[in-house]
Amino acid sequence: MKNLSVTTFIHILFSVATAILIATFLLFLSWDKDRQKIEEFKRYQLISITFLSNLQQSSNKEALKKLYEEHLLLPLSSQEIKRIRKKIEKKGKTVFSGGSSVGQVRVFDIEDAHYIYIQRMGYNLMLKDNRSESYNFEYAVGIGIFLIALLLLLYLAVLKKLSPLKKLHKQIQRFAKGDMQTRITYLYDDEIGKIAKSFDDAIVHINELSRSKNLFMRNLMHELKTPITKGRIVVEMLEDESTKKVLVRAFERMNELISELAELERVTAQSFEANFEYVMLSEIVKESQELLMAQNAKIEISIEDMGLTTDKKLMALVLKNLIDNGMKYGEEKSVVVQTNHGLIEVVSKGNALEHPLSYYTEPFSQAEKRSSGFGLGLYIVHSILEKIGVSLRYKHEDKKNIFILVPQKNTLLR
DSSP states (O other), rough: OOOHHHHHHHHHHHHHHHHHHHHHHHHHHHHHHHHHHHHHHHHHHHHHHHHHHOOTTOOOHHHHHHHHHHEEEOOHHHHHHHHHHHHHHHEEEEEEEEEEEEEEEEEEEEEEEEEEEEETEEEEEEEEEEOOOOHHHHHHHHHOOOOOOHHHHHHHHHHHHTHHHHHHHHHHHHHHTTTTTTOOOOOSSSHHHHHHHHHHHHHHHHHHHHHHHHHHHHHHHHHHHHHHHHHHHHHOOOOHHHHHHHHHHHHHHHHHHHHHHHHHHHOOOOTTOOEEEEEEEEEEHHHHHHHTOOTTTTHHHOOOOEEEEHHHHHHHHHHHHHHHHHHHSSSSSEEEEEEEEEEEEEESSOOOOOHHHHHSSTOOOOOOOOTTOOOOOHHHHHHHHHHHHEEEEEEEEEOOOEEEEETTTTTTTO
């Protein structure tokens, strides 16, 4: 029930309500039918007792007429009796039979009309039941149809009232997928309208924060580049080689941080779209080595070349960051890039990670910050892989840390 949608819940609710209404209607009809049978039996039993007790061959016509009127009966002529007898013989159905030692009474149903045949000591009498037809059934059917129609109208009205939720959901999805210009609109000031307005206000606020963040990042990186460049030039003029080496490394790390922040801003932008193309793995590995700019790096390449449908630059950046991490944190400062049954693995010797992989894919993770990095490497890797449809796994075997790139279906083509 927790994961049941509101629309499905309404479908179920109104289906159950309709089923209960129909079941109640059928039970009422069954009860009404039994009640009518009981009333009919009592009526014909009373007619049987009355006529067998009072009917005589010499009965007064006025007395008979009075009995007919009291019991809503209509005597038939001889011609009508002959016609009715033929119908009784062909398709007459007995609905009541009773009597006593003095006579018999039978009631026949012919074409929805009841005919009463009375026989007492050789005196025969055929009467037609002239009581007005009960309209309980018609009333019940009418009320039942009205209630079902009313329930259906309420059902359609509720669905119509909730239909804007689908539009609201689609607009929110468009915003979540990167359409920052999406605006959420709703005409009425009901609960849905208030939710729509709150989301619209949130979108406006998020857009303002995003613009402020982008402006801040660009200004920050621009302002930092100038003093770093000037500082690097001044450092080159120093004569003390040990001090010069430390400062050069410091300025290089600052440049690395700015580059990582710039790449992070680009990849994590909502409007960012990967440029997929068919490319060979060897080309990606070669480009990642060029990005690494480490001439004396101990990198062993042991891959079975294969084609991938991916973003070449982003995939190269992922491999570059994974290789860089392996060299920074590995015991022997060496890395192996290999393929294993269609999977791409980056292997380096070292102790197992202290925390789950998800901990290190968060920005500025403390474990990386305590080392020589800034805690952005695996976060950038994770952000890029989400964009290009590749998942990252980790395992530790034989004192080796192995980071595995697992392309989704149809991403890897041999």
